[in-house]
Amino acid sequence: MxxxxxxxxxxxxxxxxxxxxxxxxxxxxxxxxxxxxxxxxxxxxxxxxxxxxxxxxxxxxxxxxxxxxxxxxxxxxxxxxxxQRGKLIAAQRPEALAVLEAFKAGEHGADCKLLTARGTIEQLGGLNGKAIIGGLFSPFELRxxxxxxxxxxxxxxxxxxxxxxxxxxxxxxxxxxxxxxxxxxxxxxxxxxxxxxxxxxxxxxxxxxxxVQRCKLQMLRLAYPGFRLSSALMSDLSLLRYGGFAGLPEAGALRSKLGEQNASALANGVHLIVVQSADGSLVVGDSHHYGLALDPFGSEAVDRLILDEFKTLFGKVPEVVARWTGSYASAxxxxxxxxxxxxxxxxxxxxxxxxxxxxxxxxxxxxxxxx
The missing domain is CATH 3.50.50.60 (FAD/NAD(P)-binding domain)
Structure with missing residues (x-):
């Protein structure tokens, strides 16, 4: 039957x-x-x-x-x-802050909060105050x-x-x-x-x-850093990965500035997302490489680009306890x-x-x- x-x-x-x-x-x-x-x-x-x-x-x-x-x-x-609930985008460059200000003034920014440098640091524990000039907090994200x-x-x-x-x-x-x-x-x-x-x-x-092609990404898990995150975190590089930010006119200046200062990260599709698991460890990433057939191996150089961005925002990098690659469809x-x-x-x-x-x-x- x-x-x-x-x-x-x-x-x-x-x-x-x-x-x-x-x-x-x-x-x-x-x-x-x-x-x-x-x-x-x-x-x-x-x-x-x-x-x-x-x-x-x-x-x-x-x-x-x-x-x-x-x-x-x-x-x-x-x-x-x-x-976790919410998402903090920590701006390191005036060009990134300009993108966040433009988004805040737009259709979907009303419920987000534009933050000063001090307000950004107070919003999320563990941040390196010397690297941050402002930020935007969104209440919508869920982790x-x-x-x-x-x-x-x-x-x-x-x-x-x-x-x-x-x-x-x-x-x-x-x-x-x-x-x-x-x-x-x-x-x-x-x-x-x-x-x-x-x-x-x-x-x-x-x-x-x-x-349609494949996108390979690299991610890492870091040991408990000694603090708890109340929300997810993103950085300047992340603004170029999401159409709601990247489509703004102000994003052009940010892309140019990142091309001057962080060309390797852009070339490897690196941006920074940091979230925290129940055991306190952090999930950090990621990178983006495209093709119909991609090898399954991670690159230490790409991991280093991700961790360098993490270090800029947090001052130090906890021990890496796991690494992996992923693959998803892209078009x-x-x-x-x-x-x-x-x-x-x-x-x-x-x-x-x-x-x-x-x-x-x-x-x-x-x-x-x-x-």
Whole structure:
């Protein structure tokens, strides 16, 4: 007898789970299929930071706002711990401060707080006062521990909604209502494919036509520094990584200044995000290198660029206790959304913002498929 479902989701990363959640909340019968036994990809190799402020105005910003609300709902419903709230951007250069001032004066800056140098240092423990000339505090960001949240969310979906998980199984063909897998055939009226950076298993030609490539990043975990962070931290380099800041006219002068003073960091796509785990250790990163085929090895020189930026803001660097690389899909647009079949949707977040926009994307896709 062939198992039958309303929806099959291919991929159990955060984007796949977001679609499963949106469907399960409608009372639909859902199965999630993944070739891995557990989440090992980009969804756990990140900061666990839900970013709202700095998202590109328009769809990305709206999706981030909605996704944030769902994370807060899940904190209550699924017992997901919010480790930090808010985000501080510490400016080191007048050009960076000008970007923050322009953002504060714009459409999405009203609820953010522009800070003096003293106010920035008082906002977050451990900062090196000599390096900072001002900052901006956003109250919207949420930080979760990704490697703990993915298993917790999986259990929640199974226990609360009866979502079925089939792991260690590859999907070989999708032709709704038939889904062919390495463990046999199942039936699903609708199918959502969330393959992350797997561009070759399903719909490789459709993905290839969208110009999607891989982005490799490097991250580190540092030992407890002796202080607690009340929020996430970003720096001048980060302002060029987010469309809500990088799209401002004032960002041109900052890019030029960083090109003069920190060309190696720009060339390696380095910016600084610092968050803190429950045990006090810090997650720090990251870098960005692009291509269709990227080696899995980290570079000590790139790690050093990240740690140099950390040292500038904090004065000293705690012991490095772990290092890793990640890989995610990247393209010009923030999301690849395609309809290879009337009852199937291909959804790939191509901006590294799955945790920040994924839940809203899931709702949008399920509404499109089921009305």
């Amino acid at each position: 062939v198992d039958s479902f309303d929806l099959a989701v291919v991929g159990s990363g955060i984007v796949g789970l977001a679609h499963a959640l949106a469907a399960a909340r409608r009372g639909l019968r859902v199965v999630v299929i993944d070739r891995d036994r557990q989440a090992n990809g980009a969804s756990i190799r990140n900061f666990g930071l839900v970013v709202v402020t700095g998202q590109e105005p328009g769809a990305s910003r709206r999706q981030a706002e909605r996704t944030r609300r769902i994370w807060l709902e899940l904190a209550n419903e699924a017992g997901i711990e919010i480790l 979760v521990e990704s490697r703990e949240v993915l298993p917790r969310l999986t259990s929640f979906l199974a226990e609360r909604f009866g979502v079925v998980f089939r792991t260690g199984i590859s999907v070989t063909d999708v032709a709704p209502p038939v889904v062919e897998t390495s463990a046999g055939r199942l039936r699903a009226e609708k199918v959502v494919i969330c393959p992350g950076d797997d561009f070759s298993t399903l719909y490789p030609l459709r993905i290839g036509k969208q110009g 010009r647009n923030a999301v690849l959304r395609d309809a290879p079949h009337a009852d199937a949707r291909l959804v790939i977040v191509t901006s590294g913002t799955g945790a920040s926009t994924g839940f809203a994307l899931g709702e949008e896709t399920i509404t499109e498929l089921f009305g």
